[in-house]
Amino acid sequence: MKPGEFYQRDRRWHPPALDRDYKTSVTRSPHYAPISLENSLSEITGPVFGHGDIDPMDNDLILNYAKPGESPIGERIIVHGRVLDENARPVPNTLVEIWQANAGGRYRHKKDTYLAPIDPNFGGCGRVLTDEDGYYFFRTVKPGAYPWRNWVNDWRPAHIHLSVFGSGFAQRLITQMYFEGDPLIETCPIVNTIPDKAAIGQLIAPLDRNATIPLDSIAYKFDIVLRGRRSTLFENRLEGN
Amino acid sequence: MQRLDYLKETPSQTAGPYVHIGLAPGAAGFDIYERELGWDIAGPNARGERIRVEGVVIDGTGSPIKDVMLEAWQANSDGIHAHPEHPGEVEEGFRGWGRVITDFETGEWGFDTVKPGPVPGRNGTMMAPHINLWIVARGINLGLNTRLYFNDEAEANANDPVLNLIEWERRRQTLIAHRVERDGHALYRFDIKVQGEDETVFFDI
Numbered sequence: 446m447k448p449g450e451f452y453q454r455d456r457r458w459h460p461p462a463l464d465r466d467y468k469t470s471v472t473r474s475p476h477y478a479p480i481s482l483e484n485s486l487s488e489i490t491g492p493v494f495g496h497g498d499i500d501p502m503d504n505d506l507i508l509n510y511a512k513p514g515e516s517p518i519g520e521r522i523i524v525h526g527r528v529l530d531e532n533a534r535p536v537p538n539t540l541v542e543i544w545q546a547n548a549g550g551r552y553r554h555k556k557d558t559y560l561a562p563i564d565p566n567f568g569g570c571g572r573v574l575t576d577e578d579g580y581y582f583f584r585t586v587k588p589g590a591y592p593w594r595n596w597v598n599d600w601r602p603a604h605i606h607l608s609v610f611g612s613g614f615a616q617r618l619i620t621q622m623y624f625e626g627d628p629l630i631e632t633c634p635i636v637n638t639i640p641d642k643a644a645i646g647q648l649i650a651p652l653d654r655n656a657t658i659p660l661d662s663i664a665y666k667f668d669i670v671l672r673g674r675r676s677t678l679f680e681n682r683l684e685g686n
Numbered sequence: 687m688q689r690l691d692y693l694k695e696t697p698s699q700t701a702g703p704y705v706h707i708g709l710a711p712g713a714a715g716f717d718i719y720e721r722e723l724g725w726d727i728a729g730p731n732a733r734g735e736r737i738r739v740e741g742v743v744i745d746g747t748g749s750p751i752k753d754v755m756l757e758a759w760q761a762n763s764d765g766i767h768a769h770p771e772h773p774g775e776v777e778e779g780f781r782g783w784g785r786v787i788t789d790f791e792t793g794e795w796g797f798d799t800v801k802p803g804p805v806p807g808r809n810g811t812m813m814a815p816h817i818n819l820w821i822v823a824r825g826i827n828l829g830l831n832t833r834l835y836f837n838d839e840a841e842a843n844a845n846d847p848v849l850n851l852i853e854w855e856r857r858r859q860t861l862i863a864h865r866v867e868r869d870g871h872a873l874y875r876f877d878i879k880v881q882g883e884d885e886t887v888f889f890d891i
Contacts, residue, residue, distance in 0.1 A: 452692075454890065459698045460827035467700075469825030472746035473880055479831075479890040480852055485807050487818050487833075488891045490769035491759060492783035500720050510718055531692045540723075544708025554704045555715035556753070556790065568718045570708045606701065606708055612771075614759045615891045617820055617829060621699040635700060638827050644697045670693045 450484040451615045451672040452531055460638035467634045468595055484615055491614040494540045494574060503572045506545075506585035510568030517567035519548025519586030523664040524622070525656060527579040528609060531673030535579025541669070542572040542608040543583060550591030550601075559591055584662065587624070595634055602629035602636065611671040622667050625651045698829065701822035703753045706787060710755070713787045727758060727799040729779025734763025734803070737872045739834065739863060740796035743788070743821060746881035750793025754823040756786040758797060760816070765803035801836065801872075807847045814842035814849070821878065831889045834876050837862045852887055860886045 462474035482488070502509050507516050524543075528536040546552045546569065549561035553569050567586065575581045588603045604621045611617070623630050630636055630649065639645050647670075656664035706714040712722055728736075743751045760782045761767045766774035768782045776782070782802075788795045799817075807813040814835055821830040835843050843849055849858045863874035878886045 455695065456828075456890070458694055462827055464827065467825070467827070470700075470827060471825075473751065473823065473825035474746075474827075475830070475881055475885055475888055476746075477857075477885055477887075479888045482848060482851065482889040482891050483808060484891060485813065485848070486767060486772055486805055487759070487761070487813070487816070490767040490772050492781060493769060494723070498721065498723060503719065510716075529693060531695060533691070533693050542708050544704065552704045552707060553714065553716055554707050556703060568707075568711065568716060570711055570718060572708075572719075606699075606705070608701075608709060612769075614818055614820070617757070618696060618698060619701045619705075619822055619829060620696055621702075638699075639697050644694070647694065647696055648699070670696045672695055673692065 449675040450489065451613060451674050454672060458641060458644050460640070464634070464638040467638050470638070484613075488615040489613045491610060491612060491616065494538075494610070496574065498540075499572055499574065504581070504583045506567065506569065506571045506583060509571060511566035515566045517547060517564045517586050521584070521662040522587050523582055523584055523656060523658070523662050524605065524650065524667055525580070525582035525653075525664060526667040526669065528575050528581065528611075528669045528671065529579055530611070530671050534673075535575070535577070536611055536671055537575055537577045537579055539575050539612070540572060540610050541575060541581050542570070543605050544570040545585065545588040545605045546591055548586050548589050550589030561589065561591065590629055599634060600629050602627045602633050607669065609669055609671060616671040618669075618671060620669075621648060623649045624665060625649055698827060700824055700827055701755065703824040705753075705755050705822060710785055710787050724757070724783060724785030727760070727782060727784035727797060728762075729777065729781065731777040732762060732780045732800045733777060734800040735872060736798065737801050737874060738796060738798050739817070739874045739876055740794065741876040741878060742793045742795065743823075743878045743880060744882075748882065750788075751823055751880070752788055752790050752793040754788050754793070754795075754821060756795065757820045758784045758786060758799070759818040759820070760799065760802045761805050763800050763803045765805045767805070804842060811847040812842070812845070814839050814846040816846075816848075819878075821880075826880070830880065831891050832878065832886055833861055833889070834863050834874075835861050836874060837864050857887050860884055
């Protein structure tokens, strides 16, 4: 059986393009409905990455930008989990990239002017390929909350941005991971662009005490689910004959 | 009743204004990776015509979006994608995928590649040469998918099964890049309007 098209994306599970409480979306949201397109080869295929593309250290944000013998300020954490598809099958060898603020809530970006200091030992990005079981992990420090200009006094909950590929361009996804117990999650206008509470819950990583490293790092578990695929129904004429 | 045991796709969140830190740290202002990914779409050995594509992404007020990131995905000049499920071979070093960052002051972006060939479509059709684009930015809650077609492929475009899905012929024009020559090189201009008059067609793929 040849795997075929990806399952239809559940657009009611994702945030709508327009949410007036997230002000920037007001002028950046298309007014017209997207045109529904059944997958062709252009959507079923997507970029393939290998171990030659990245460095084995790229998933260690504690070390990948630190001066020799130093490390960033902050709570040492491990973020780990699996990339699965909607059929609960692992997605192996797929690229996962992350970026985040430092422990003070400041990004290393020329456009971020928040008054919290840059950490000289923290870059704030990492990347890794999932293994054959779809498993990945990063070592980093817990990011801080920070204020942003939406309503006058909005604060982002601590979060890590994630970018994931899957095997086809139709699976391409960027999202954000939040931390269990953070009181800022409930009032965040970006979190609340997602209409369904259960969907929001899918973005909150639980503390995973079984995966902590005693006397070293605390762990959070974050599984990522990409679109699943049909196994049949599409093999006819896919190659144009 | 039994329960279906499918998982739900992880919901999307905006890439935010600092997407560059993760996906193009050089543009954020620091050097960390041995190799940043996505800067060379076609590679040195690609056959076919070398082209450049330039444009700007425009918001609902008519202003350029200066913190947008695009990804391009395309076939080579023979119409083959660099992917195990697309039968055929591509040139060594041809990836067909790239990342495109805007200038923070002007919102202008551009990338160099080769012009793709026609790609087999569904049900025995042939798709005109095209580049798939995926657009993320602060204020975009779920990445926007669109396609770039070429204005010097009028006949292929007229028979393209995807362009022909768009009921409003006038809106098909929003997906056509326009060729000009600059210093003897082929340049295509492709402006994307996320909202407003002549809003670009986006696809739910």
